Amino acid sequence: MPAPQRQRRPYAARVPMEVRREQLMDAALAVIVRDGYGGVSVDSIAREAGVTRPVVYGAFERLGDLLTALLDRQQVRAFGRLLAALPDDPGEKDSVALVELAIERLVTMLRDDPDTWRPILQLPDGLPAEVTERIEADRERVRVIFAGLISQVSEQQEGPAFDADLYAHAMLAVVEHFGRLLLDDPDRFTTDRMVEGATRLLRLLPR
Numbered sequence: 333m334p335a336p337q338r339q340r341r342p343y344a345a346r347v348p349m350e351v352r353r354e355q356l357m358d359a360a361l362a363v364i365v366r367d368g369y370g371g372v373s374v375d376s377i378a379r380e381a382g383v384t385r386p387v388v389y390g391a392f393e394r395l396g397d398l399l400t401a402l403l404d405r406q407q408v409r410a411f412g413r414l415l416a417a418l419p420d421d422p423g424e425k426d427s428v429a430l431v432e433l434a435i436e437r438l439v440t441m442l443r444d445d446p447d448t449w450r451p452i453l454q455l456p457d458g459l460p461a462e463v464t465e466r467i468e469a470d471r472e473r474v475r476v477i478f479a480g481l482i483s484q485v486s487e488q489q490e491g492p493a494f495d496a497d498l499y500a501h502a503m504l505a506v507v508e509h510f511g512r513l514l515l516d517d518p519d520r521f522t523t524d525r526m527v528e529g530a531t532r533l534l535r536l537l538p539r
Contacts, residue, residue: 353391355381357402364451372399400466403451407470410448414474417441434481435530438507439523442514453511471504478503506530 347355359381363372374395378388392398417437442449455467479500486494510530513521 349391352387353401356383356388356391356398357405360398360402361406361447361451364454365447368454369451403466406448406451407466410452411470411473413441413445413448414438415477432527432531434478434503435507435510436523436527439510439514439526442511443518443523446515446518449511450515453508453515471508475500475504 356377359377360372362380363376367376372395374385374388377398378385381388388398392401417434417440452467455464479496482494482499482503483496486496507530510521510526514526
């Protein structure tokens, strides 16, 4: 009787390291989109990419390093699209009208490319410290942009100044929470519904 053949381990072709790192980040993103962060591990990423664990560790020393690199990449993409979506000339719009326009554009952006935003908005507890620190730093950058836009509007209008800092925190919270709702159930939470709900909430804020 011939000896049974041993199952071959997946063979990872030699590719440049930068290409390999991109491949593994794409695999990690696919796992997150399909299974959530709870399904992410070195094993699941290796299976998704069709490579072995040593190949993953050859590109990233730790799982946290891979996730940090992925979030870095996704944040760069998301931040660029975010800047493109935000109005750069507030003109004569009041702060709520400006926020309404921004939220409408952001909702459209999320619908067009949900996979860019899913690993950023649907973060679980227990992520590596470097990952959460990066997320918080970028959240602050976005909040500062929101505050600047609202301040520009406030300076062009008579009466007491808008509390730009308060509006910016509120706008960021609304955008993030509504973004998660949109990712979880896009058919239920339509663009019009999201914009109207955000606008009603923001009109309750004091000057």
